[in-house]
Amino acid sequence: MLMQGAVYADDPEEPEAWLNRMDEAVEYLNYHGTLVYMRPGKADMFRVYHRVADHEVTERVVEMDGLGAEIIRTSDEVICIFPAQRSVVVDKRTALPRKQNPLRANLPEYSASLASHYQFELLESERLLDRTVVVVAIQPRDEYRYGYRLWLDYQTAMPLKSQMIGADENMPIEEIRFSAISMPPLVGEDMVRPSRDTTGYRLIRHGNAPSHTATAARIPWRAVKLPPGFMQTVAMREYMEGVSEPRVHLVYSDGLASVSVFIDVGVAASEQVEGLSMVGASNAYSVMKEGMLVTAIGEVPPPTARQIALSMIMTSESD
Numbered sequence: 001m002l003m004q005g006a007v008y009a010d011d012p013e014e015p016e017a018w019l020n021r022m023d024e025a026v027e028y029l030n031y032h033g034t035l036v037y038m039r040p041g042k043a044d045m046f047r048v049y050h051r052v053a054d055h056e057v058t059e060r061v062v063e064m065d066g067l068g069a070e071i072i073r074t075s076d077e078v079i080c081i082f083p084a085q086r087s088v089v090v091d092k093r094t095a096l097p098r099k100q101n102p103l104r105a106n107l108p109e110y111s112a113s114l115a116s117h118y119q120f121e122l123l124e125s126e127r128l129l130d131r132t133v134v135v136v137a138i139q140p141r142d143e144y145r146y147g148y149r150l151w152l153d154y155q156t157a158m159p160l161k162s163q164m165i166g167a168d169e170n171m172p173i174e175e176i177r178f179s180a181i182s183m184p185p186l187v188g189e190d191m192v193r194p195s196r197d198t199t200g201y202r203l204i205r206h207g208n209a210p211s212h213t214a215t216a217a218r219i220p221w222r223a224v225k226l227p228p229g230f231m232q233t234v235a236m237r238e239y240m241e242g243v244s245e246p247r248v249h250l251v252y253s254d255g256l257a258s259v260s261v262f263i264d265v266g267v268a269a270s271e272q273v274e275g276l277s278m279v280g281a282s283n284a285y286s287v288m289k290e291g292m293l294v295t296a297i298g299e300v301p302p303p304t305a306r307q308i309a310l311s312m313i314m315t316s317e318s319d
Contacts, residue, residue, distance in 0.1 A: 022157045027057060032191060039173065045179075051188075057074075078091045087203075107159060129180070133153055146164050149165055223261075226311065231252065258298055282300075283305045
């Protein structure tokens with residue numbers, strides 16, 4: 001576990017090592033601050049409170065704009081408070097908590113398998129928020145993925161800023177940064193408690209009842225021509241509210257970038273829109289196959305989403 005305030009001045013200056021330290025810092029340091037998340041046409045602000053005490057991690061993320069939703073993550077569960085709906089949703093903690101945190105969800109994770117598709121480099125150090133930062137560049141080796149640039153606090157490896165980079169390095173596709181951050185020895189327990197009185201809110205608890213996601217049944221869809229390095233990592237059927245037929249959900253990843261493929265049955269003619277579209281920082285490509293709408297979507301360049309969507313085929317039982 002990372003020690004609070006650890007200094008790495010004597011360690012090797014390897015970008016891969018800095019990424020591993022970053023991942024530890026985000027999870028095991030005490031910190032709180034204001035986080036700004038920017039993507040095309042939209043910017044969101046969050047307050048983040050991250051507490052580590054007795055080897056237990058508790059975190060509270062508060063939406064500063066909009067309706068003030070809160071997410072509280074403990075070692076056992078994730079609690080989502082939605083004031084507009086006057087509801088509280090409680091989920092059992094899964095092994096993949098990253099998407100519950102706007103900071104972790106948009107940070108790359110390092111693995112040795114990425115070297116074939118990305119180049120890692122340390123750039124010249126800079127100053128950010130009155131701190132010395134190490135700048136790590138992650139450059140894609142082909143046109144099927146985006147790059148990243150990370151500004152990591154030199155003392156702790158805490159990410160103070162990150163960008164997703166496309167063809168134009170001066171126009172990031174996505175940026176997330178702290179406008180203010182504090183990393184005290186201790187974050188008080190009161191900082192990670194809900195700020196709202198939820199008396200009278202509707203409580204929705206997931207995780208104790210049978211799941212509406214089925215993974216055991218065979219999924220008769222596969223991609224016949226994936227971009228280099230991408231592999232299927234998830235295959236499931238999802239039962240949507242008000243829809244009798246489940247949708248197929250597949251995920252393809254190169255270990256850093258990922259693309260979700262959704263295959264929907266019974267889509268209305270007005271919604272059978274084929275071709276490329278943009279959803280925030282994500283590109284989506286839709287095509288009708290076997291009377292179903294196939295949509296590949298992810299934070300990847302358009303050719304990646306297009307190739308995966310067009311290569312999807314329905315297989316027979318003997319395949």
